[in-house]
Amino acid sequence: MxxxxxxxxxxxxxxxxxxxxxxxxxxxxxxxxxxxxxxxxxxxxxxxxxxxxxxxxxxxxxxxxxxxxxxxxxxxxxxxxxxxxxxxxxxxxIYDNIFDAMRLNRLIQPAVPLLLDLRRNVNERVDLSLIDDLRLVYAARLPPKREVLHAMLVGLGVPIYCTSAGWAVLSRLPEDEARDVIRRSDRKQYTARTLIDEEAIMEKAAEASCQGYVIAEEQLLPGEIGIGAAVVNAEGRPVAAINVTALLSDWTAEEFGRAVGPALVQTVSALNRR
Amino acid sequence: MxxxxxxxxxxxxxxxxxxxxxxxxxxxxxxxxxxxxxxxxxxxxxxxxxxxxxxxxxxxxxxxxxxxxxxxxxxxxxxxxxxxxxxxxxxxxIYDNIFDAMRLNRLIQPAVPLLLDLRRNVNERVDLSLIDDLRLVYAARLPPKREVLHAMLVGLGVPIYCTSAGWAVLSRLPEDEARDVIRRSDRKQYTARTLIDEEAIMEKAAEASCQGYVIAEEQLLPGEIGIGAAVVNAEGRPVAAINVTALLSDWTAEEFGRAVGPALVQTVSALNRR
DNA sequence: TATTACTGTATCGCCAGTCGATACACAAGG
DNA sequence: CCTTGTGTATCGACTGGCGATACAGTAATA
Known part of the structure; x- marks a missing residue:
């Protein structure tokens, strides 16, 4: 099967x-x-x-x-x-419930057109995910023109400690809470490059903190590169995250950051504090 | 809001x-x-x-x-x-549940690649929906290249009595059951052209029955044209439906049927009886 | 053909657990 | 001031669910 x-x-x-x-x-x-x-x-x-x-x-x-x-x-x-x-x-x-959940979610509604804009610019997969304690749950997912299978993985959860979007979320949390999230995660080594060391992860969060975004290379899947940024509410707490995912074969990290970073930051800031 | x-x-x-x-x-x-x-x-x-x-x-x-x-x-x-x-x-x-539901659904899994193929051919919006008594519930929805908002309406339910996919479903039910579904539906007049007469609807079902697909014009939304076909299980009962939706401004019904019908029928028959 | 280990289904008495009345603090609006 | 809405909390009466127990079917052993 x-x-x-x-x-x-x-x-x-x-x-x-x-x-x-x-x-x-x-x-x-x-x-x-x-x-x-x-x-x-x-x-x-x-x-x-x-x-x-x-x-x-x-x-x-x-x-x-x-x-x-x-x-x-x-x-x-x-x-x-x-x-x-x-x-x-x-x-x-069950499908009714998910539809209700999306419809009543204040974040998803205004986000969709912005995500579409972003995707039009960068032409790679764009995800919006919500935060559930230690993981991010996909709430919207726009595949790139070049179609992959993952058309409809709404509901899939990915860990916070080893994704670009997760690091961006950590960067918006108070340090003690961020460390708490990392410690409570069962840090699995998905790929050889997956970060599992607390300090290394906090460093990525710091990077997200000063740039507004952060890039993750091959953290969950080999050959995958992602860039993530967090959406915060009026109190400054992270409530969601957006990430763009592409293949390492198409980009270097620097190129990817230069090409996608600004558009991503702009999208996120349009959603912030609402 | x-x-x-x-x-x-x-x-x-x-x-x-x-x-x-x-x-x-x-x-x-x-x-x-x-x-x-x-x-x-x-x-x-x-x-x-x-x-x-x-x-x-x-x-x-x-x-x-x-x-x-x-x-x-x-x-x-x-x-x-x-x-x-x-x-x-x-x-x-809630998102966990929907993800589980999709993952464990025997129909969605093999359908996705086929839907992608179909979309590649016809380049219009392609939906897979499941049957819930009187309505169809979107389980997968592939937007066309030309992006519309409806990127993620998984979980939305539409009535059976006035959609192309619904008519196709009716065509695969025994006549008494089909009539029962129609009668129990509260037939709203969504547009001027929405069919609410039982016999007219049964006629559309008959059309679906002999062609394998059926076309609906402006049944739910003005300016929308849809073509639908039903997926049946090993016993011949309808379990899902696939429909392709486009704009009436781009197609006449005849053109639409000639262009999309065969590909749609092929997709459906690949899913049938599994 | 027993035997075993699964299915799904059904019955029923006892008592834990839930219902719903009732109450309270607080905020908004007249 | 009162009124009407929030959300939250307490508690006794009694009902409704828990879980032991049982049974029919099926499939894979011996």
Whole structure:
């Protein structure tokens, strides 16, 4: 079974609903809702449609409980049976939620035309991502004219510690928070050049801080070069990031920075503080 | 507040979780899960970030209950507060679910390269949509070179009764089911030319049935022309649809059909019965 | 043909957990 | 001042969900 993303591109470190989060000492915390979402998020990183027991295991719930919740979610359209291979998969109803999320997101709406402008200028892949603790989640993704497969990876999460956009985000955080993010990341060595040393990463953040953007070479995928900048809100806190990605075979880092950097900074500053 | 979709493009007939669905006579139906999803789907068609009371009203739940569920979903990242305007909006965690849904969908994976091929041939917007009862939900959407805004409307639902893709879907259903879908649709007159008569719609379906594709002119938006074909599974039931959309100013219906039809049929048949 | 290990599905009693009433602090607008 | 909206918190009554337990089917062992 092929996948819409190459194997190397599937990061599993998206944060699932953790078991410990349930049963917390919070009178307002309704466990049933958490259980429901645990079931829904049981599909994280799954390779195949999942059987009931697999869902239960992934959700950390009893098989009986899982059964009833799955049954309910199925009736509501949030879970379906896979038509061929037997097993459960997320249902179409989910798509409604993502559409609502994008529609109500104050950042995405004004960003789209600006991203299109940027793409027109630089003619490489342009991404807008939102920040989720340790990772960036693609919210919009414009492929370059030269089409690659990644047309629709909205929802994919990439780590902050080893991406250009992530470094740009770090540069806008107070130092202690930035270091905290880095430390809590499980720094995997995706390529030989992936930075995992805290100081090295902070140095990249510093670079982003003074230039407004920062370039990452081969951090997640060999042969890939990225340039990223962070979007901040009215309080100056980072809320999103934009990055442009290209192939190292087409650019040197210096050329890439000179060609794309200014346009990127301009796009980001148009979105800042809104 | 601008929106990522023009006002005329926001169909509200996406099916929310209905109140009647809760409290049904089903011992396996867990109400708490339904309540949770009612809260999550309360954002359907919302124009602004919603206050607690608005969420409660939209979800059809008590304010207290809503409060606790929102509280929980917020801790889990499925709901956030809008940073500027006060109010709740769907959280980033939602994006994980959509990504899982797409990744585990057996149809989307093999479809992407085929859609790219098709787009390369016809050079107009190409959509893949999944069927959700009365509507089609965009699952992949490839904009044409000539960029329009609609870069990322994954998750948008459009009605079946008045779209080319929808007619193609109808053509693959048994007649009684097709008529049932049409009757249950609340047939709105989007444009002057929108078909709302059952027989007229069935005729379009018949056209789709013999040609393999069908053309729709100005059904949802003035000036828009679309051509659609349905994808069927091994049992011959429709599971998805592909449509190509262009501007009436660029094509006559006949030209459009001759130019795009064969390529579309070929793409669809490559996806059929898998 | 048993045996085992999976599926998905169904039933039911007990008691944990949720509902919803009720209340409070605060802000905006008349 | 009152009124009407926020968001948040507390708590007792009672319901509704948990999870043990069971069963039919299927597929891959022996």
């Amino acid at each position: 092929s996948d819409i993303t190459p194997r190397s591109l599937r990061w599993r470190d998206s944060a699932p609903v953790r078991d410990e989060e349930i049963g917390r000492d919070d009178p307002l915390f309704v466990r049933a809702a958490a259980r429901t979402m645990q079931v829904l998020s049981a599909f994280h990183g799954a390779e195949h449609p999942m059987s009931l027991s697999e869902v239960a295991r992934a959700a950390g719930l009893d098989r009986s409980t899982t059964q009833r919740i799955v049954h309910t979610l199925r009736q509501l359209g949030y879970i379906q049976r896979d038509p061929r291979d037997s097993g459960y998969v997320p249902g179409i109803r | 601008s929106d990522i979709t023009p006002r005329s493009l926001r169909w509200r007939d996406s099916a929310p979780v209905r109140d009647e669905e809760i409290g049904r006579d089903d011992p396996l139906f867990v109400r708490a899960a339904a309540r949770t999803m009612q809260v999550l789907s309360a954002f359907h068609g919302a124009e602004h970030p919603m206050s607690l009371s608005e969420v409660a009203r939209a979800a059809g739940l008590d304010r207290s209950t809503t409060q606790r569920i929102v509280h929980t979903l917020r801790q889990l990242g499925y709901i956030q507060r809008d940073p500027r305007d006060s109010g709740y909006v769907p959280g980033i965690r």
